[in-house]
Amino acid sequence: MVIKMKLNELKDALREAGIVGAGGAGFPTYAKLSDQAETVVINCAECEPLIKVDRQIMKKYVREILSGAQLLVEAMGAKEGILAIKKSYTGTIRAVEANLPDFPMLRVHILKDVYPTGDEVILIYETTGKIVPQGKLPITVGCVVVNTETVLNLYRKIFGQTNLITKFVTVAGLVNHPVTAEVPIGVSIAHLLDLAGGTTTDDYEIIMGGPMTGHLCTEWDVVTKTTKAILVLPSTSLPVTKRKHVIKHDIRNAMSVCSQCSMCTELCPRHLLGSSIQPHEFMRALANGLTDTTEIYLNSFFCVSCGLCELYSCHQGLSPRRLLDSYKGSLRAAGVTAPDRPMKPVSHVRDDRRVPERRLLYRLDLHLFDLPAPVREFTDADEVKLMLRQSIGAPCEPCVAKGDAVSAGQLIGRPPADALGVNLHASISGTVTEVTDQAITIRR
Numbered sequence: 001m002v003i004k005m006k007l008n009e010l011k012d013a014l015r016e017a018g019i020v021g022a023g024g025a026g027f028p029t030y031a032k033l034s035d036q037a038e039t040v041v042i043n044c045a046e047c048e049p050l051i052k053v054d055r056q057i058m059k060k061y062v063r064e065i066l067s068g069a070q071l072l073v074e075a076m077g078a079k080e081g082i083l084a085i086k087k088s089y090t091g092t093i094r095a096v097e098a099n100l101p102d103f104p105m106l107r108v109h110i111l112k113d114v115y116p117t118g119d120e121v122i123l124i125y126e127t128t129g130k131i132v133p134q135g136k137l138p139i140t141v142g143c144v145v146v147n148t149e150t151v152l153n154l155y156r157k158i159f160g161q162t163n164l165i166t167k168f169v170t171v172a173g174l175v176n177h178p179v180t181a182e183v184p185i186g187v188s189i190a191h192l193l194d195l196a197g198g199t200t201t202d203d204y205e206i207i208m209g210g211p212m213t214g215h216l217c218t219e220w221d222v223v224t225k226t227t228k229a230i231l232v233l234p235s236t237s238l239p240v241t242k243r244k245h246v247i248k249h250d251i252r253n254a255m256s257v258c259s260q261c262s263m264c265t266e267l268c269p270r271h272l273l274g275s276s277i278q279p280h281e282f283m284r285a286l287a288n289g290l291t292d293t294t295e296i297y298l299n300s301f302f303c304v305s306c307g308l309c310e311l312y313s314c315h316q317g318l319s320p321r322r323l324l325d326s327y328k329g330s331l332r333a334a335g336v337t338a339p340d341r342p343m344k345p346v347s348h349v350r351d352d353r354r355v356p357e358r359r360l361l362y363r364l365d366l367h368l369f370d371l372p373a374p375v376r377e378f379t380d381a382d383e384v385k386l387m388l389r390q391s392i393g394a395p396c397e398p399c400v401a402k403g404d405a406v407s408a409g410q411l412i413g414r415p416p417a418d419a420l421g422v423n424l425h426a427s428i429s430g431t432v433t434e435v436t437d438q439a440i441t442i443r444r
């Protein structure tokens with residue numbers, strides 16, 4: 001079936017369906033779309049180790065995703081759509097290439113297996129050769145990047161009238177049966193661990209998201225529209241211990257042992273692309289209390305928190321990323337915004353300094369957890385807790401009350417009129433058992 005839509009109709013449908021970026025910070029997808037787009041990049045880079053969602057759903061739902069991508073390209077009036085897939089995802093590449101003749105506006109771009117290829121700015125450079133100016137959005141250079149799972153959600157809305165109520169989540173690490181589960185949004189992490197056959201040990205910590213950029217969570221937390229992975233890791237593993245550091249100790253360590261070797265800067269993927277971010281300079285300024293220039297501190301806005309500097313580059317075990325994040329947060333809270341700084345030329349050694357994903361896995365000591373995690377559908381759940389804030393923008397306001405009967409897909413929350421945000425829908429049928437200013441709970 002071929003469907004053509006005007007851009008405004010498509011935006012309205014995506015907002016109504018509650019669709020946000022499924023693979024990152026959760027930017028409302030409708031707000032990304034633009035009639036200025038020349039190129040649409042479909043992100044199937046699956047940036048972080050151990051996450052196995054996009055490569056599998058691109059293969060399983062290949063015609064749906066290609067149809068959604070084609071629709072996106074046509075609705076925005078773009079010239080082409082690029083399906084950006086890592087070289088090692090051979091089965092996915094074969095499935096896409098076999099179907100491409102039916103989608104003349106789409107082509108495949110094979111990416112190297114390096115980290116962090118899924119970063120929007122890096123992905124745009126790799127696929128189009130264009131450089132997004134630091135602090136600016138991809139549309140500045142005529143590009144829109146959309147995650148693979150987001151395109152599937154778009155397809156399901158436009159071709160099947162289905163609102164966003166499920167999420168694909170890879171559950172890996174210390175579990176009996178690693179799995180990529182399609183579950184109702186709002187199920188607990190404990191439920192997900194059960195679906196993966198339970199944990200193999202009692203001594204573990206849970207990271208929601210990838211090992212590089214995810215955050216620690218508990219069994220009582222719930223799946224949101226942006227949850228891509230649940231990793232059950234040894235409590236002594238590097239991604240866990242790093243996240244348990246106390247910031248004041250990180251500063252003290254930086255003052256004591258930063259050798260100013262500058263490896264953190266030499267391997268920083270944004271620095272190699274020409275950004276002003278130089279983590280070693282920031283560490284020097286912070287450790288020595290330098291206040292004669294604000295430039296070094298303001299450059300913290302250009303760090304994308306990929307985590308390479310602290311989980312891979314630094315031989316002293318220091319935490320430039322955490323300190324940059326903390327500093328950036330304080331600047332934002334004080335109302336400071338990113339400065340306007342020109343990019344430098346792309347480093348001539350960039351190609352040699354990209355970090356192979358396999359090597360990163362070994363450095364993190366997570367290679368034993370890199371196992372198949374097949375896609376399975378589990379749309380049954382006894383209870384879900386749907387957070388009112390699940391994306392960038394305004395949180396939803398509930399439009400149901402305790403005791404109401406709801407059916408799966410029914411509208412239960414909407415953002416304030418004219419605010420950046422998307423609708424929220426019941427992910428199972430049942431009765432609303434609680435409504436707070438944070439979440440709506442439904443029991444089957």
Ligand code: SF4
Nearest residue numbers: 258259261262264314
């Ligand atoms: S890599 Fe570590 S020791 Fe070297 S400059 Fe950066 S923070 Fe300091």
Ligand code: SF4
Nearest residue numbers: 268303304306307309
């Ligand atoms: S986290 Fe570190 S390596 Fe990554 S962008 Fe920021 S400074 Fe660069």
